[in-house]
Amino acid sequence: MKWRFCPLGDQALLIELGDQISSETQQHIQMFSHFLEGQRLPWLKECIPAYTNIAVFYDIWKVSQLCGKDQLPYEFVCAELHELLKSVDIQTHLSSRKIDIPVCYGGEFGPDLDEVARLNHLTPDEVITIHAAGDYLVHMIGFAPGFPFIGGMSEKIAAPRRKSPRLQIPARTVGIAGMQTGVYPIETPGGWQLIGRTPIELFTPEGEMPTLLRAGDRIQFKPISFEEYKQLEAEQS
Amino acid sequence: MIEIKKPGLLTTVQDLGRTGFQKYGVIASGVMDQDAHKIANMLVGNNEEQPTLEMTLIGPRIVFHEDCLISLCGGDIGPQINGQKVRLWRPIWVKAKSELTFGSYKEGCRTYLAIAGGFDVEVVMDSYATYLRAHIGGHKGRALQKGDQLSLKEKSRLSGKIMDSLKQPDKPFVEAQWSIPIQTRRPSNQRIRVIEGKQFSLFNKDSKIALFSHPYKVASQSDRMGYRLSGSALALSEEKEMISEAVTMGTIQVPPDGQPIILMADRQTTGGYPKIGQVASIDLHVLAQTKPGEEVYFEKISFAAAQRLYIQKEQRLYEYKKSIQIKYR
Known part of the structure; x- marks a missing residue:
């Protein structure tokens, strides 16, 4: 296992763990960020895991109190991290959580379902079947609170972004952009093709966990009817 | 109340x-x-x-x-x-x-x-x-x-x-x-110090020079999320697909139209555009006080100097705090 450090501004750095998106790199990133957050390092503010690296935000003032006068805070943090990372047993297998996301496809919830079908010479039902059959990995969370960057969608239902983005996409809408699929946790503007909506909240700021999904989760979409959607939505609130 | x-x-x-x-x-x-x-x-x-x-x-x-x-x-x-x-x-x-x-x-x-x-x-x-x-x-x-x-x-x-x-x-x-x-608390002028970004070396020669020699105007669509700049367009030497990763306050990213955007307090957590530079933390307050319509000039600073100057600034703030405590003991 190899890593490289590089600065991200003057108060954070990146631990680079790969050059390409892969589930193996994803595992290592999960393991390392989990490990670092468990260390209770006084200078560690937070970690943001991404596809191929982990951003580590440090308290430069605290670090400056710990390191020597001739040492840069960045150098101190790199040296500390290097020692810590060496001690991680990368053989340990992190078990990933499996999460089902019920989706009511098409209709008012998925105004672009027909367009995605047409672009791929499929029927809307075939798009639903393919989308729901996928086994998806959450590589990272970004863009919006709880927004998952998901890998594993079939290229049979890929569709380019819309030429003019919508100004408002309702929360919990499921979309496709290129080879990616995702769910909008809060109302945001966006250019994705919208195929359905889930009754499940993905952003729960009052909860113990602010988001339903975390990097490393495996997810599956389950088609549900409009009635089931309404029922689940009522149960949520 | x-x-x-x-x-x-x-x-x-x-x-x-x-x-x-x-x-x-x-x-x-x-x-x-x-x-x-x-x-x-x-x-x-x-x-x-x-x-x-x-x-x-x-x-x-x-x-x-x-x-x-x-x-x-x-x-x-x-x-x-x-x-x-x-x-x-x-x-x-x-x-x-x-x-x-x-x-x-x-x-x-x-x-x-x-x-x-x-x-x-x-x-x-x-x-x-x-x-x-x-x-x-x-x-x-x-x-x-x-x-x-x-x-x-x-x-x-x-x-x-x-x-x-x-x-x-x-x-x-x-x-x-x-x-x-x-x-x-106040900048002596509007020159904003910038560290080379992670993808700085991927930009073409003209862009690397332009960033530090031409003024950029803060566009009217600028807000708490980011400052959109208009000025000399910046471009990579060759096109490259970026993989999304974390960004931070002061990150200068360059979307395909070549007009840089400086990410501010309400930035998204991650981004996928190449980062040509990073505003040094010591000058973020200058930027925060810059209005749409104003011009900014960038000046290169080494990463080491950016960290050292930031610590000096924090040290000064710490001393002010101590002296207020002593004054009102």
Whole structure:
């Protein structure tokens, strides 16, 4: 296992763990960020895991109190991290959580379902079947609170972004952009093709966990009817 | 308690940002000008974690329903109490029923109002900061509106002492005769120091030169999320698909149209555009006080110098804090 450090501004750095998106790199990133957050390092503010690296935000003032006068805070943090990372047993297998996301496809919830079908010479039902059959990995969370960057969608239902983005996409809408699929946790503007909506909240700021999904989760979409959607939505609130 | 009679252009409750939740995609938010926020709190005897009001360009109208100790720091957007000018960067005792308004604009862009004890707003995910798009934090997850009332928390002992030293019940307000020395808070010019970004070497030669030699104008679509700049277009030597990764405040990213964007307090947690540079933390407050329409010049600084100068600045802030504590012991 190899890593490289590089600065991200003057108060954070990146631990680079790969050059390409892969589930193996994803595992290592999960393991390392989990490990670092468990260390209770006084200078560690937070970690943001991404596809191929982990951003580590440090308290430069605290670090400056710990390191020597001739040492840069960045150098101190790199040296500390290097020692810590060496001690991680990368053989340990992190078990990933499996999460089902019920989706009511098409209709008012998925105004672009027909367009995605047409672009791929499929029927809307075939798009639903393919989308729901996928086994998806959450590589990272970004863009919006709880927004998952998901890998594993079939290229049979890929569709380019819309030429003019919508100004408002309702929360919990499921979309496709290129080879990616995702769910909008809060109302945001966006250019994705919208195929359905889930009754499940993905952003729960009052909860113990602010988001339903975390990097490393495996997810599956389950088609549900409009009635089931309404029922689940009522149960949520 | 204070009451908002007019909200101004954009007045929000902010703090030093929401730390620890960016991995869930929750943006940091927080003040744009951290220096002004920290000094404002310091002047009223608060710790720097207390929330302040960030007021943008056109200030609000605020009535104080009790005697308060306040300070105003950052850009000068013409603060007045009961129609009389008040100065920035110092503690001010304000008598109950007095009114804070903002008149003629002078310089900068954002003014911070700190109040002894701090505003009593809900903590969401360890922070007071308002996250407008997700409707959380601050006061009801939104910008302040007419009629909003904000309660105040218990004052610290230090706050009480500063307040007692200024109090003159026959006056509507009393300014302290001391202030935090000027050089920590205002840029000598608009040249903003920038460290090379992670993808700096992937940009073509002309772009690498242009960034540090041509002015860039802050476009009108700039806001708390980011400053869109217009000027010489920047381009990579050859096209390259980027993989999304974390970004931070001050990151200068370049979308395909070549016009750079500087990410600010309400930036998304991750981004996928190449990063040509990174504004050094020591100059982020300058940027925070730059208005749309103004021009900025960038100057290259080494990473090592950026870190060293930041520590020196924090050291100065620490010394100011200590001297206020000693003065009012």
